[in-house]
Amino acid sequence: MTTKAISLFSGGLDSILAVKVIQDQGISVQGVTFETPFFNARKARETARHIQLPLLVVDITDSHLAMLKAPRYGYGKNMNPCIDCHTLMLSGAGKIMEDTGADFLFTGEVLGQRPMSQTRQSLYIVAKNSGYADYIIRPLSAQLLAETRPEQEGKVNRQQLLALQGRGRKVQMAMAITYGVHYYPPPAGGCLLTDPMFSRRLKDLFSRDPNHAIRDVELLKYGRHFRSGESVKIIVGRNQKDNEALQKLIRDGDTVMSMNQLPGPLVMIPGGGNEEVVKNAARLCVLYSDAPENEEGIVNITRTGQSHLASFSPANRSDAAEWII
Numbered sequence: 001m002t003t004k005a006i007s008l009f010s011g012g013l014d015s016i017l018a019v020k021v022i023q024d025q026g027i028s029v030q031g032v033t034f035e036t037p038f039f040n041a042r043k044a045r046e047t048a049r050h051i052q053l054p055l056l057v058v059d060i061t062d063s064h065l066a067m068l069k070a071p072r073y074g075y076g077k078n079m080n081p082c083i084d085c086h087t088l089m090l091s092g093a094g095k096i097m098e099d100t101g102a103d104f105l106f107t108g109e110v111l112g113q114r115p116m117s118q119t120r121q122s123l124y125i126v127a128k129n130s131g132y133a134d135y136i137i138r139p140l141s142a143q144l145l146a147e148t149r150p151e152q153e154g155k156v157n158r159q160q161l162l163a164l165q166g167r168g169r170k171v172q173m174a175m176a177i178t179y180g181v182h183y184y185p186p187p188a189g190g191c192l193l194t195d196p197m198f199s200r201r202l203k204d205l206f207s208r209d210p211n212h213a214i215r216d217v218e219l220l221k222y223g224r225h226f227r228s229g230e231s232v233k234i235i236v237g238r239n240q241k242d243n244e245a246l247q248k249l250i251r252d253g254d255t256v257m258s259m260n261q262l263p264g265p266l267v268m269i270p271g272g273g274n275e276e277v278v279k280n281a282a283r284l285c286v287l288y289s290d291a292p293e294n295e296e297g298i299v300n301i302t303r304t305g306q307s308h309l310a311s312f313s314p315a316n317r318s319d320a321a322e323w324i325i
């Protein structure tokens, strides 16, 4: 019977090479990748297509958000809970391994490549906490790590696995040439939780609005965000792309405004806001519009289903600096 394995596949070069090393042993590989509002499967989809790897994309937004509020091993430099996030993914991949009758799972991790998440101890912790430690192989560093059950049972030949470690990429690039892999995305990047500005906004959301919905998380990706007093937020599109994205996220009860007959931002107050907040939002709308400097502008405000025009002076830049999140 053919041995079957699940690859926790990010789409980066290391995960491609791990797949190749395992496939070299005649093992059938199914790729699995995860997505949330913070990272998507675009890179994994693209590279899986290039190497003709069947790929399962699983949305783990709910469990990831629950973990993100109180990660057991804390956050990295920003709001990235990498140890707990890896654990969650390995645990998810392990369940798929069981459900599909695969023999083991593997990742493209390289010992010592990342300072926090790929130390010997981190690799050990995430494997153990995932509940599948005996079945997780890191083919690129396997010879430097403890032997796993599939290796002991002869389902995988340990001698044909590698002993890579450290941050260098030379060996991987040479391997890519040998395997005829010409397309692979740059390493890292792509996770909003490692972005300082996004992390600041997320921290603000968690502390000010414990009952937030997924839409509130989605909104963090677009525009400038302000709080001018009460708990509701003012979001100001920075460009056409932001304006269009915010437009799609409008819900009943939001206050929405834009300049009347002048280019400018779409401004949104999720949940509506009181008179004071609406006034501050309108003044921000004028400030970030093409209205002449320091002159009043006419703003089109839609609130509780009713639209009206009103004239406002621009917000002071010092106020905007104080309100911004």
Ligand code: SF4
Pocket (backbone or CB within 6 Å): 039, 080, 081, 082, 083, 085, 086, 191, 192, 193, 194
């Ligand atoms: S960088 Fe983002 S996706 Fe990657 S492990 Fe950390 S939190 Fe998870």
